[in-house]
Amino acid sequence: MKNQFIPSTEQPVKTMEPAWRFIFSRYKLLIASPDSAPSIPLFPDLETLGISPLEEIYLGTLEGKPCYAAAVADLDQVEPPPETAFQDLRLLYGRIDQELLYLCFRAIHLLDWSQKTKFCKKCGRELIVQEAERAKKCPDCGHQSFPRISPAVIVLVERDNTCLLARSPRFQDGFYSVLAGFAEPGETLEETVAREVLEETGIEVKEVRYFGSQPWPFPDSLMIGFTAQYAGGEIKVDGTEILEAGWFPYDQLPKIPGRISIARRLIDWFVNKHQNQEEQDGEATTLESNTPSLQ
Ligand SMILES: [Zn+2]
The missing domain is CATH 3.90.79 (Nucleoside Triphosphate Pyrophosphohydrolase)
Structure with missing residues (x-):
């Protein structure tokens, strides 16, 4: 292969x-x-x-x-x-x-x-690379170090034919993207999604569904993508972590991430879904208007 x-x-x-x-x-x-x-x-x-x-x-x-x-x-x-x-x-x-x-x-x-992880964080001895697994081990106290992966969620929230996009001060001028944030200890990923969206935009969500994932080693994240549905609330941003947020129709999107990232995959999925829906509706209307009247 x-x-x-x-x-x-x-x-x-x-x-x-x-x-x-x-x-x-x-x-x-x-x-x-x-x-x-x-x-x-x-x-x-x-x-x-x-x-x-x-x-x-x-x-x-x-x-x-x-x-x-x-x-x-x-x-x-x-x-x-x-x-x-x-x-x-x-x-x-x-x-x-x-x-x-x-x-x-x-x-x-x-x-x-x-x-x-050159040295043991418990006793300071130099750690030894293990051959049998991706790990290092202290020859004195036995402490082991494994590569750390920090899970972060990234979520596209839908409300009818619009999606929730936000602008962070880290983005280039005028760019919007879906919301993202790190999981906290003791949380399920679904809870992280609900908390992050509420904290950053004041919006409540339901029907949180897994979408896909992407490694993001800057320095050690795994981005876990979700879709969610609007459940309530009005947009309210803190002006520091998020500068602006809004509901954008699928055919009137602002500037969005250009490269092949999970953020873009989520937005493309949303746009494609509504474009296909529009085509189907268009075909249905054409069929209706072409159907001879019985009267
Ligand atoms: Zn040690």
Whole structure:
């Protein structure tokens, strides 16, 4: 099967065969053919390229070839090999295959975790990387560290043929999107959805339904998408976390996220649903007007 990724923590014996190299300097990733058809470079090893990583993590295999994540120092200390360049990971959205993009997300998430967990947080000893699972363990006190994933909900609220979109100060000028927020300890995700929508816009929701999910490693989130229906309330925003919010008809949307994100997938789903409905209504009207009158 093309592109199939098989995760593993058991590092193979190093050879001089090409391996996928996910090389990051913070959130900048080394891309092959960055201007034409961006992809992840395949290199046998980093030393011959003059790159000495601060950290290297084995991820598994893709198309039978090993995959490694590597962190390098600041960009001014690294010379990218020919035909490659460092680019912001977020700019790759929609420009490379989704499975490859999610592998990049896996790589940066694990590098970030590994760099933050060098030492035991209980006794300070250096943690040892485990081979059998994605974990580190303290040789003294036995404390274990696993990669942390922070769940966040993202929700499209519907009211008839309109949806609730909001503008946050983090967005570029004039852009609106669906609402999002982190789950709190002790909450179900459905409760997170209801709380976030109420806190941010004063709107109550019902019929919260799972839509889909997306890894979002900036630094360690998993975005869990939902749809919900309007249940009551009037829009009221706090003016700090949310600047403006409104009910937008599916055919009169403001500027919305342009790349292939779960926010955009939710909005596209809503628009498509109403466009299809409109087409069906149109066909029904045409049929009616074409039906000969019996009188
Ligand atoms: Zn310890």
